[in-house]
Amino acid sequence: MYNLLFGDRDPVAEPGTATGTPGDWWTVFAQSPDILHHSCQGFALYRSPARKLDPVLRELGQTRAGFNKGSQFVFSQHCKSLRGLKVSEEKIAAVPHWPVADCFNEQERALLAYADCLTLQNGRTPDAVFDKLKTFLSEEQILEFTYITCMYDMHAVMSRALRTEFDDRDEVIVEVAAPEDFSARDFLDTGREPR
DSSP, X not given: OHHHHHTTSOTXXXXXXXXXXXXXXXXHHTTSHHHHHHHHHHHHHHHSTTOOSOHHHHHHHHHHHHHHTTOHHHHHHXXXXXXXXXXXXXXXXXXXXXXXXXXXXXXHHHHHHHHHHHHHSTTOOOHHHHHHHTTTOOHHHHHHHHHHHHHHHHHHHHHHHHTOGGGOSOOSOOOOOOOTTOOGGGGTOOSOOOO
């Protein structure tokens, strides 16, 4: 996989991938060849022809996992994958706000709700969500979706933690400095006498 992406090029000296990322996810993982190998096996697993799950549903879960975990890398890469599967631009743009988007069908909405249970609620899933999934997915397909979405939850978390690819950025939620003449007690001073 490493050779497929970079060929004879040293990606540390000459960074970049075909999708426009720096490629440092690969170089970081390559520091432990068995971990890189294991990760690549995971990519092969979810793309295997043995999978029963519709690739569009799979990619919706991966994209939502990237968004929910705040990983610009995972989110961006799987938006590209959705586009490669001929998913409409309207749906791709609506992944962040899917609960109020009319473009998703009933199955896609159920899968996105389940992806939220996996990635935002640490797996806590109401029976109603599982009941809906079972109306159109087999148990094997539900397991595939669960495994793959959780795998990308992990990739998103790791990418942010290790600051690889598009996740190599400073924290956006920081304190905005107060004016120089501000006193902390100003917060409590309302000008009223206590009761």
